[in-house]
Amino acid sequence: MEKQGLRCRRLVLVPCPLQGHINPMLQLGSILHSKGFSITVAHTQFNSPNTCNHPDFVFLPLLSDDSSSARNDSDDFVVFLSSLNLKYKASLQELFTRIVEEQERHEGLPCIIYDALMYSVEEVAHSLKLPSIILGTSSAISWLAYFAYPRLREEGYIPSQGSKSMGLVPGLHPLRFKDLPLYDCKNEDRILELTATLRNIGTSSAIVWNSIDCLEQSSLSQLQQQFRVPNFSIGPMQKMAPTSSSSLWEEDHSCITWLDKQTENSVIYVSFGSLATLDEKELAEIAWGLANCKQPFLWVLRSDSVHGSNSADSLSDDFKETVGERGCIVNWACQEQVLAHRAVGGFFTHCGWNSTIESISEGVPMICSPILHDQRVNSRYISHVWRVGIELENGLEREEIEKAIKRLMVEKEGEEFRQRAANLKLKAELCIQKDGSSYNSLNKLVELIMSV
Ligand code: UDX
Numbered sequence: 001m002e003k004q005g006l007r008c009r010r011l012v013l014v015p016c017p018l019q020g021h022i023n024p025m026l027q028l029g030s031i032l033h034s035k036g037f038s039i040t041v042a043h044t045q046f047n048s049p050n051t052c053n054h055p056d057f058v059f060l061p062l063l064s065d066d067s068s069s070a071r072n073d074s075d076d077f078v079v080f081l082s083s084l085n086l087k088y089k090a091s092l093q094e095l096f097t098r099i100v101e102e103q104e105r106h107e108g109l110p111c112i113i114y115d116a117l118m119y120s121v122e123e124v125a126h127s128l129k130l131p132s133i134i135l136g137t138s139s140a141i142s143w144l145a146y147f148a149y150p151r152l153r154e155e156g157y158i159p160s161q162g163s164k165s166m167g168l169v170p171g172l173h174p175l176r177f178k179d180l181p182l183y184d185c186k187n188e189d190r191i192l193e194l195t196a197t198l199r200n201i202g203t204s205s206a207i208v209w210n211s212i213d214c215l216e217q218s219s220l221s222q223l224q225q226q227f228r229v230p231n232f233s234i235g236p237m238q239k240m241a242p243t244s245s246s247s248l249w250e251e252d253h254s255c256i257t258w259l260d261k262q263t264e265n266s267v268i269y270v271s272f273g274s275l276a277t278l279d280e281k282e283l284a285e286i287a288w289g290l291a292n293c294k295q296p297f298l299w300v301l302r303s304d305s306v307h308g309s310n311s312a313d314s315l316s317d318d319f320k321e322t323v324g325e326r327g328c329i330v331n332w333a334c335q336e337q338v339l340a341h342r343a344v345g346g347f348f349t350h351c352g353w354n355s356t357i358e359s360i361s362e363g364v365p366m367i368c369s370p371i372l373h374d375q376r377v378n379s380r381y382i383s384h385v386w387r388v389g390i391e392l393e394n395g396l397e398r399e400e401i402e403k404a405i406k407r408l409m410v411e412k413e414g415e416e417f418r419q420r421a422a423n424l425k426l427k428a429e430l431c432i433q434k435d436g437s438s439y440n441s442l443n444k445l446v447e448l449i450m451s452v
Helices: 001-005 021-032 076-086 091-102 121-126 138-149 149-154 162-167 187-200 213-226 256-258 280-293 317-326 336-338 352-359 374-384 399-410 412-432 438-449
Strands: 010-014 036-045 058-062 109-115 133-137 207-211 232-233 267-271 297-300 328-331 344-349 366-368 389-391
Touching: 001 280, 010 021, 010 091, 021 109, 021 352, 021 438, 058 109, 076 091, 076 187, 091 121, 091 232, 109 328, 121 133, 133 438, 138 149, 138 187, 138 374, 149 187, 149 389, 162 256, 162 297, 207 213, 207 438, 213 232, 213 412, 213 438, 232 438, 267 336, 267 366, 267 399, 280 297, 280 317, 280 366, 280 399, 297 412, 317 328, 328 412, 336 352, 344 352, 344 399, 344 412, 352 374, 352 412, 366 374, 366 399, 389 399, 399 412, 399 438, 412 438
Parallel strands: 010 036, 010 109, 036 058, 109 133, 133 207, 207 232, 267 297, 267 344, 297 328, 344 366, 366 389
Antiparallel strands: none
8 A cells, every 4th residue: 555645644533541542542543654644643631642652643632621630520430431422522523623624625534533432422523524433442252241231131141140140141151240341330220321322333434443363253253243334353453563652650661670680481560450449458468469479570559559548658568578679569660561571471460451462462371350341351261261361269369369370480380371372472473464364454444444
């Protein structure tokens, strides 16, 4: 494809302002920029991306209807999303109108690519006759699990508390009821409403899934059957074009110097992503699991990880003395670099979808401790479908953590996990090479964008 010819076609990206959503959206932006498109990012001022890291993109801020920060509105995710979609609608309308007016005639209409969670974008784009494409940032299987809820309810399988929790979900094996994203959710009805909103893709022309055929072929085909527009699975995105960091926190690169001093595959990397919070007891259980396992560890402990206190201050002196130089604790790491480091032999993770894909792309086996929603689904697939990780079955408990780390890092069984992870890494690499599934999907996406 002639890059120069495309450069004038503008794509306007609208990410959802959360770390796990900004990363794949800006990665997709870098991939499409490498294909010759010009990239504009329409972003909220809340969790605004670091514009300096992306000099090739144009960043345009969206202004909210009221001055309160979107995040402080509510701890409830559904309320957060509906407020987000409502607050920025007028600004989106104004911004898209301005972009269309300023567009040179030869440039053609911009195409909008928006995060599925920013569902109000479709209506605004449609009102201005702008083509739009959706980006789904979570795993295909987690979308299927959400979409299966109305059926499961109609068939009387849910609510499914108590004894049924370990039972397999009809039509979603090997997921158990306890793995479903809404299991133990208090506002199921409102999440179902949200799911129905997300499922209604309106006039959008296509869906891009942040996934890889070699991981989720069957789930991706099922999604393609559910939506009448073309679906493209493109990943691992961070490997498909050079991308700069989109971190909302400052990355502490001193952990790489610390990793350089460790032996190959000896370090367990611990991170629970950008959203999860812990209570003091869970923090202590993780800390003592790490202290007692005797392996070196690199632990990302965001200062806001623990309710009501600065996380690092909550660690006891006894713990700090016990681990000494064996542990490195940072507020935020350069995760992709960490997972690619030869010293890292395992990832103790909350199974956020980005972390999952990044770990698989580097052949690093996992210990899974999902905290919310889609993470439970991902955890089940990591441990029981791709078999590249061990799931902690009883929550965060020090003896179980210690045992799991030893199984993965020291015992013979760990070698089998590592071998399967290495195989999966190779398969993922093939997907992005010429004629691989992601390579082909990307080319088809480019053709589609040029045609809409
Ligand atoms: C959440 C959900 O858990 C996830 O499944 C959904 O798809 C997006 O929202 P989050 O908790 O942020 O995501 O986890 P994850 O999806 O793993 O994304 C975290 C991102 O932050 C990853 O790309 C990771 O590389 C990055 N990260 C994390 C860092 O750069 N440094 C860190 O120290 C920790």
